[in-house]
Amino acid sequence: MSNKTTYRxxxxxxxxFEAQAEKxxxxxxxxxxxxLLIGGILAIGVVLTRWxxxxxxxxxxxYQVLTAHGLDMLVFWIIxxxxxxxxxxxxxxxxxxxxxxxxAWLGFALMVIxxxxxxxxxxxxxxxxxxxxxxxxxxxxxxxxxxxxxxxxALIGCFVFFGTLVVAKRxxxxxxxxxxxxxxxxxxxxxxxxxxxxxxxxxxxTWMLSLGWIEHVDPLIYRVIWWAFGxxxxxxxxxxxxxxxxxxxxxxxxxxxxxxxxxxGAFLLYIVFLQLASAHHILSDPGMSTEWKVLNxxxxxxxxxxxxxxxxxxxPGAMEVAQRAKGYNKGLFEWLRKAPWGNPSFSGVFISIIGxxxxxxxxxxxxxxxxxxxxxxxxxxxxxHFHATVVVGTTLSFMALTYFLIPVLFKREIxxxxxxxxQPYLFGFSMYFFxxxxxxxxxxxxxxxxxxxxFSGAALAYxxxxxxxxxxxxxxxxxxxxxxxxxxxxxxxxxxxLWGKRVVQTKISSxxxxxxxGAPSAAAQSYGSLGFAAPGTFVLAMVFLASFVxxxxxxxxxxxxxxxxx
Amino acid sequence: xxxxxxxxxxxxxxxxxxxxEGTWIAIAFVWCMIMxxxxxxxxxxxxxxxxxxxxxxxxxxxxGKAQAVVDKYTVRTETDLETPVVAPPPGSDxxxxxxxxxxxxxxxxxxxxxxxxxxxxxDYNHGFSLxxxxxxxxxxxxYEHVVTVTPNQSGTYSVVCNEFCGIxxxxxxxRIYVKAETGxxx
Ligand code: HEM
Ligand SMILES: [Cu+2]
Ligand SMILES: [Cu+2]
Numbered sequence: 001m002s003n004k005t006t007y008r009x010x011x012x013x014x015x016x017f018e019a020q021a022e023k024x025x026x027x028x029x030x031x032x033x034x035x036l037l038i039g040g041i042l043a044i045g046v047v048l049t050r051w052x053x054x055x056x057x058x059x060x061x062x063y064q065v066l067t068a069h070g071l072d073m074l075v076f077w078i079i080x081x082x083x084x085x086x087x088x089x090x091x092x093x094x095x096x097x098x099x100x101x102x103x104a105w106l107g108f109a110l111m112v113i114x115x116x117x118x119x120x121x122x123x124x125x126x127x128x129x130x131x132x133x134x135x136x137x138x139x140x141x142x143x144x145x146x147x148x149x150x151x152x153x154a155l156i157g158c159f160v161f162f163g164t165l166v167v168a169k170r171x172x173x174x175x176x177x178x179x180x181x182x183x184x185x186x187x188x189x190x191x192x193x194x195x196x197x198x199x200x201x202x203x204x205x206t207w208m209l210s211l212g213w214i215e216h217v218d219p220l221i222y223r224v225i226w227w228a229f230g231x232x233x234x235x236x237x238x239x240x241x242x243x244x245x246x247x248x249x250x251x252x253x254x255x256x257x258x259x260x261x262x263x264x265g266a267f268l269l270y271i272v273f274l275q276l277a278s279a280h281h282i283l284s285d286p287g288m289s290t291e292w293k294v295l296n297x298x299x300x301x302x303x304x305x306x307x308x309x310x311x312x313x314x315x316p317g318a319m320e321v322a323q324r325a326k327g328y329n330k331g332l333f334e335w336l337r338k339a340p341w342g343n344p345s346f347s348g349v350f351i352s353i354i355g356x357x358x359x360x361x362x363x364x365x366x367x368x369x370x371x372x373x374x375x376x377x378x379x380x381x382x383x384x385h386f387h388a389t390v391v392v393g394t395t396l397s398f399m400a401l402t403y404f405l406i407p408v409l410f411k412r413e414i415x416x417x418x419x420x421x422x423q424p425y426l427f428g429f430s431m432y433f434f435x436x437x438x439x440x441x442x443x444x445x446x447x448x449x450x451x452x453x454x455f456s457g458a459a460l461a462y463x464x465x466x467x468x469x470x471x472x473x474x475x476x477x478x479x480x481x482x483x484x485x486x487x488x489x490x491x492x493x494x495x496x497x498l499w500g501k502r503v504v505q506t507k508i509s510s511x512x513x514x515x516x517x518g519a520p521s522a523a524a525q526s527y528g529s530l531g532f533a534a535p536g537t538f539v540l541a542m543v544f545l546a547s548f549v550x551x552x553x554x555x556x557x558x559x560x561x562x563x564x565x566x
Numbered sequence: 567x568x569x570x571x572x573x574x575x576x577x578x579x580x581x582x583x584x585x586x587e588g589t590w591i592a593i594a595f596v597w598c599m600i601m602x603x604x605x606x607x608x609x610x611x612x613x614x615x616x617x618x619x620x621x622x623x624x625x626x627x628x629x630g631k632a633q634a635v636v637d638k639y640t641v642r643t644e645t646d647l648e649t650p651v652v653a654p655p656p657g658s659d660x661x662x663x664x665x666x667x668x669x670x671x672x673x674x675x676x677x678x679x680x681x682x683x684x685x686x687x688x689d690y691n692h693g694f695s696l697x698x699x700x701x702x703x704x705x706x707x708x709y710e711h712v713v714t715v716t717p718n719q720s721g722t723y724s725v726v727c728n729e730f731c732g733i734x735x736x737x738x739x740x741r742i743y744v745k746a747e748t749g750x751x752x
Contacts, residue, residue, distance in 0.1 A: 059736065063730065136707060177573055179568075179573075219706050220708070246569040247570055250568065260573045260575075260579075260581050261580075262591070284616060284702055284703050285704040286705075287709055288618065290615075306591075310587075365601065371605065371612065376702065377704065378704070443700070445697045445698060445700040450736055451735065452736040455737060457737045458737040458738070459645045459646065460645060460649075460739045460741050461739060465698070532584075532589075533586055534586050535586070538586050545594075548597070559614050560612065562718070563614070563716060564680070564718060565616055565714065
């Protein structure tokens with residue numbers, strides 16, 4: 001293949017961008033942000049309807065808007081951005097050309113066509129089936145076809161990513177093993193292939209059902225396989241945003257992983273055990289055996305949870321070690337106090353780590369426990385949990401990465417750095433609160449995907465306790481604050497892209513410059529205390545564990561007071 | 567910036583662990599095992615475990631069985647829809663149909679007694695959300711799920727549908743009365 005491409009070295013970060021890869025990263029990231037914008041606008045409708053005193057939209061509009069919100073956010077925003085991350089982690093970090101750019105553009109085109117087709121189907125009405133589209137409730141054929149085309153496009157993206165790894169290896173642009181961040185991206189891509197295959201297995205028959213080509217898709221089998229797609233895709237997100245955490249720790253602090261072996265081992269655990277996750281959504285279903293539920297919901301004895309707990313320690317730990325090496329060595333937390341809190345890439349990632357662990361992680365393990373699932377299944381606790389994982393965890397990390405990419409990849413200065421400084425705090429903290437009050441309302445039983453808490457028109461209405469109404473009001477307020485934070489992000493990103501001052505570029509060459517081989521560093525560690533390199537992080541981890549244990553057993557206690565079930 | 571560069575030690579898998587990592591991995595591992603065995607422990611000693619007794623069924627078959635029980639044990643009707651209130655004897659099989667958009671019939675159970683509650687749907691997925699206790703079970707069409715329940719408190723319970731089932735979803739609420747052990751409704 002001829003190498004008619006060029007390589008630009010960013011003056012600020014030293015990263016090297018190949019021309020085709022750069023355009024692809026940009027296109028995918030921008031497409032993602034557009035869907036975040038649409039999803040965010042839809043969130044206004046969702047949240048103002050669930051706020052009981054406002055109760056804005058009509059029932060049919062609400063369900064339509066909620067369907068589109070779920071899909072645009074969870075599927076289109078996240079996956080477009082993830083494809084951008086995959087190309088970045090391969091071509092940019094390994095300093096090589098991207099494999100088969102034409103095929104990559106084909107994948108992108110399919111994703112655009114699919115996502116637009118799916119959106120149109122929802123806005124036409126008649127496809128308000130929620131993103132899960134459980135059969136036998138049927139949407140228009142173009143709803144499923146859109147999703148299938150989008151998935152094929154994303155699958156192509158994954159294979160271009162793998163191809164790029166091969167290019168780098170063959171053209172020897174690096175030596176030894178791939179960087180940890182790329183390793184994390186490989187994890188994400190491997191899980192993605194499995195995930196998309198599950199999606200195809202269930203969505204293709206459902207599409208044929210909607211066309212009348214086949215007679216029947218079993219509702220229970222649909223749920224099991226759909227969730228092999230739906231939940232595993234969350235593990236793509238986790239692998240992707242954890243890679244970003246490592247990335248930001250590296251560029252902001254110059255932090256190196258505490259131990260490559262541990263971090264890579266934890267990623268491997270994801271690959272081995274994450275596939276089992278569809279059980280989480282079937283725990284309160286008929287049909288599956290107890291053994292199947294227990295083994296699968298725990299990802300085979302919680303080994304994937306173990307992996308997340310490891311990353312949750314090693315990333316702040318690496319930051320702490322790097323800070324201590326710079327002399328911020330006083331007490332347990334000087335390293336944290338003196339962290340660059342005004343840098344939105346850092347603050348975004350740190351708020352994401354804490355929120356993902358404390359809110360998303362603890363609630364996720366609680367509700368993923370076979371028996372405990374019964375006390376929250378399909379309540380609004382569930383969106384409370386996953387806004388902590390996929391919004392605080394994934395979305396906020398993507399936002400943090402964007403602030404780094406604006407000058408480096410978009411070649412623009414951020415238009416309003418003062419606002420950018422505040423954006424992660426506004427978005428992150430209002431999301432924390434939003435998740436907490438949703439979980440509160442869910443603990444009281446309030447249903448998810450439900451238009452009217454007052455059950456107007458029902459023959460036998462139920463009266464929710466006042467506290468439930470209060471919580472849902474707070475959901476409304478916190479939701480509006482979070483949407484404002486999201487709007488700021490869109491303004492800063494799009495504004496910088498359009499009007500930001502250009503960053504002057506200098507080095508462009510027609511050949512890639514390989515990554516220089518680094519000298520092995522001394523392993524000896526002379527900071528920290530008690531023989532711990534990162535004592536502050538360890539204390540944080542113990543606080544985390546204590547909250548986890550406490551919350552976990554409180555829920556068992558509550559369960560023990562309920563009706564006997566066997 | 568080593569997380570974005572190839573590891574400098576080529577044999578990174580021989581890199582030693584730091585003490586903080588080793589300690590945390592050990593603690594986290596123990597906690598994971600405790601959580602895993604907690605689920606098994608509860609199956610042995612806990613009183614709230616969801617039954618997995620399930621049969622394939624059809625709307626006609628299930629409705630027929632439910633109708634038979636309703637015909638036998640109806641004590642009165644309630645609401646404008648004349649929904650039967652069914653009070654089956656303790657230990658017996660009771661049926662609740664989920665359909666667009668109600669739960670049928672109303673049940674009247676006795677505190678401290680055990681019943682085999684059969685759940686199925688006539689059309690879409692529905693959710694059985696017992697309030698205010700907050701017990702939630704998925705109802706899937708084509709499957710008959712038999713849950714053994716023992717109400718431990720008397721009172722009026724509502725069954726809220728918490729799986730999206732179309733435009734009337736928010737009107738889908740059913741009811742279960744639990745009579746106190748002494749015999750009168752609280
Ligand atoms: C920016 C502020 C946001 C607000 C205020 C918001 C609000 C909400 C609310 C209130 C619900 C629950 C509605 C219900 O079940 O009745 C919901 C559902 C959902 N949200 Fe968000 N959201 C936001 C951002 C996001 C983002 C960034 C994502 C994904 C990355 C996301 C993904 C979802 C999904 C997947 C659902 C479930 C839809 C369903 O049940 O089918 N949201 N959102
Ligand atoms: Cu229903
Ligand atoms: Cu419903």
